[in-house]
Amino acid sequence: MNQRGNHNFYNAVEANPIIAAVKNMDDVENCCRIEEIKVVFILFGDICSLEEIINKIKKAGKTAVVHVDLINGLSSKEIAVEYIKKNTAADGIISTKISLIKKAKEEGLYTVLRYFLLDSMAVENIRQQQNQVRPDFIEVLPGVMPKVIGKLYSFVKVPIIAGGLIVDKEDVMEALDAGAMAVSTTNHQVWKM
Structure with a gap:
């Protein structure tokens, strides 16, 4: 990824530190109607529906990031990343696997x-x-551990997103105050903050 491209991703996260994590089509429809949401984490789907999900998000002018580990029909091999790159308009991936991050x-x-x-x-x-x-x-994850986020912030060299169990403004503010650049959440009420 060129430096300008990375900068666009950072700008989108900085523009609104609330990232919509979607787990079904209703979530996609809902977050696409919220203008302030700039980045969407896709946590569901399969190889047959992924392109449609991404296209809806992109049509709404948002950055689409696919959690490749959660997409049915994709393997945990690098070929899954190639598939996403060649067959969808996804902007990026999420994974717990270092080899997939390297490939992406x-x-x-x-x-x-x-x-x-x-x-x-x-x-x-x-x-x-x-x-x-x-x-x-x-x-x-979970993102409701400000003490641990603060510790990570002291030594990691990339921005931190806190995710999981974020349910209210207090959770958001504690994570951000501890050093997270953003939070990801499936909670619709938090999306609207």
Whole structure:
């Protein structure tokens, strides 16, 4: 991804730090009607419906980022990233797999490396893995751990998105105050903040 392209992604996130994470077509329709939403994380679909989902989001003028690990019919191999690049208008991918993030960067897609923070070993993995690949963002779940987000903010070299269990303004503000650049959420009420 060229520097200008990455800059566009950062600008979209900075324009509104609330990222709509969609898990069905009703969510897609709803977030597309909210002008302030600039970035949409696609958490559902299959190889037959993905193009339609992305096209709806793009038609609404939003950045479409596909959680490749959650799309039915795609494998956990690099070919899944090639498929998304060649057959859809997606702007980027989310994955927990470093190999898919590396491939997406090669293909010129935006990248979000997702981590589940289950324990201190998960935090240490982030410290070690950040040198293996430089995603555009890392997303940490659950996103309602401001103390841990603050710790990550002190050593990660890419912007942080807090996701999972974000349900109100207080959760959003705590994550942002701790150092997250944005939050991703499926909660429609938070989308409208």
